[in-house]
Amino acid sequence: MPQAERREHILDGILQESIRETQKMKFAVKAWSKSGRARVGLLQLSSTSSSFAQGGPPAKEIEIETPALLLTTRKGLPAFISPDHLSSLPNPDSRLLQFSPMHFMEGPNSKTISAIGGVHQLLGLHEYGFVAVPRDSILSLPECNSSNKNGASFETPCGRFLVKPVEYMKMISSMKPDLWVSLADEVHASVTTKRNKASVDRTIKWLDDCISLKSTDGALFGSIVGGCSIEERQRCTQEVAKRNVSGFYIGGFGLGDSVDERATLLHAVTDLLPKEKPRHVCGLGLPEEVLQGIAAGIDLFDSTYIYHLTLGGFALVFPLDGKCKHVSDPGVSAMASDGTKINLKATIYRKDASRIVDGCICYTCQNHTKAYINHLLNVHEMLAHILLEIHNTHHYLSFFGVIREAITEGRFEELRQNFIEKRRDHLLAASLSACELETPVRA
Template sequence: MSHFQYNIHHQDPATAARRGVFTTPHGRVQTPGFMPVGTQATVKGLTIDQVAATGAEMILGNTYHLALRPGHETVRRLGGLHGMTLWQGPILTDSGGFQIFSLEGIREVSEQQATFRSHIDGAIIQLTPEHSIEIQESLGSDVAMVLDHVVALPAEPDAVVDAMERSIRWAKRCLNAATRDDQARFAIVQGGLDAKLRAECATELSSLAFEGFAIGGLSVGEPPEEMYRITAATCPHLPTDKPRYLMGVGTPIDLLENIARGIDLFDCVMPTRNGRNAMAFTDRGQIKIRNAVHREDTRPLDPDCHCVACRHSRGYLRHLFIAKEMLGPILLSIHNLTYYQRIMAEARAAIELGRFSEYVAKKKKGWLSQPTTNAETRG
């Protein structure tokens, strides 16, 4: 597929970290890279220009939510996601597979499809692999994810095997249903916390004509060390010349640990969700801006950050949250997204210099005094 290409420019000598470029019809994405989550065709609280100003090159939308409202045909008539949102860069759309996990109480899964009862009006929605691709083709994203079966962890071995094997069959159905040559398809590796199952799934999917590969079903309740173990066990079984995407991850530490194991792309709502809840990421750990200690603090959130939020004092930012002014969540969301993009840029530079391990050690020294809770939260 001439519209898509992945080139690796540097390989870190001490880890599996890769420095590359993913080329799409709407532009190039520098990797390792982080995609802000725009579940319902918006990164919550921010204009598209504000998102771009953080350094983001690719954003994410969601098949399930956009199919419910405004409806994928409406999105198509409004010019697809690019025309509707005015985002000029690449867009990736999730398939609805994550909702099989997150909306477990209002869905049923059969071999043919996932059936949901809408959380909006109770209507029945049937999502087959073929329909998921049809919706994503209407949305016009650059990358369409296959529909997969995500299970909560820990799970019974039989349930993990069943979901993995179904995910492989559904991936093949998605590939067969695709009609657009300007839209890449990414397969999703499942297999729970079983390294052998992950290797089996990755090997099977790698034999198919996908433009990229994702690792799904992690950051759903397992300890971070288990996630790292499975990522390390999976990446060697994926093609070296195609991008690798770890879905729904995660904290800054998670990003660097998984880059070291061979991951190229990430997404997570954590920067914006935590920002809306008055928490800022910095090199010196998390700052909970509502705390009274910041009431008359004239310092910026992060002296090394040049985002618009860091032009203000911590005292002013705290005031915005205490007064329930909408500007507070907007500014902290901008800061957190800018911080995540800065981590990615610094990681890319460290890989180019062959000093990625040193970079990770330096960052962790500042972060580990206030660790965050790991959770996949894509929407």
């Protein structure tokens, strides 16, 4: 079949696939910010387990308000939170779990996972929604120098793998996620113009390949790349939007790109996307980056930021619209806090009998003190990371709730500006305080 005829044949079948997918996923915008880009939406997932006829779990219905945080996992579960503690997190905000199919390269093979009934059955989490994304910024990192026209290369704990569309689709079909992202050639910001253009061409071709090979009921999110080139970002966006996919995955961020130019790149993409479909981004983790993404019209974010915080012994403490407050003196801030998070390994917390955040209702803050977590960290006890991840996840999910409320009430731009200004002022004060501590006393 000639290339042009083949592409036309693929596009003809996409609309029918899209209609079937919308039965599994629905999305509607409920409110817009004054700027017209930030929005509150409702993402609805519904599916019937393939094993229901054999006594398996019944159909599930999940409704998530956006902007929302997808909990990043390692092989399907948050790194330090066991299944019995998932229910202690805000519900239903915590019911979207993101994983990379590459996590299972060293575990059960695709046939075994398929025979079990997919990732929901494998993990026993039937009431949760699973989102499959090739890259996760923890265990599955894109290696663009080793990618080629046949497939995308990834660095994983069990080695470097070149994943072709047909192999990727076998993984997706066996795992049966609720949402899944097409294979993309994500490149570092420093690549040449020629290499960046090639990444867009490959990503579009692989999207067509994924559609033609599709044999799963999950909703497809088309990948958008283009590095730091506005023209390539727009070209990729326009091509992916033609495919009538259920949503969009905006990749390539957090790979050497500048924060200053990110807003322009995000707007160049979201301005061309249909408003009735959700947008998911990878690589924006800091609170100010999340606010930047939401201001550009992004709906879904990953939570690798929480994992890295927890691994380093940090706890989130920034105020949630005045509802939760952490108070510390300037000396403590300079040594152990940047106004957003505190380092609970610091000796200043060794005898601190207070909670991480006064007013926080998470399991950790309701039952344990900074001194106890400081002790656990210093004796290398895993419970420290469990307690920290519970708090950090709860705090960040609450942050998204405050953002949604601010958008609905027309206060988003005010909230964003206040957060950025307070963060800037705190960093300046901490910097000056640190300089004073380092300045020798003169006679």
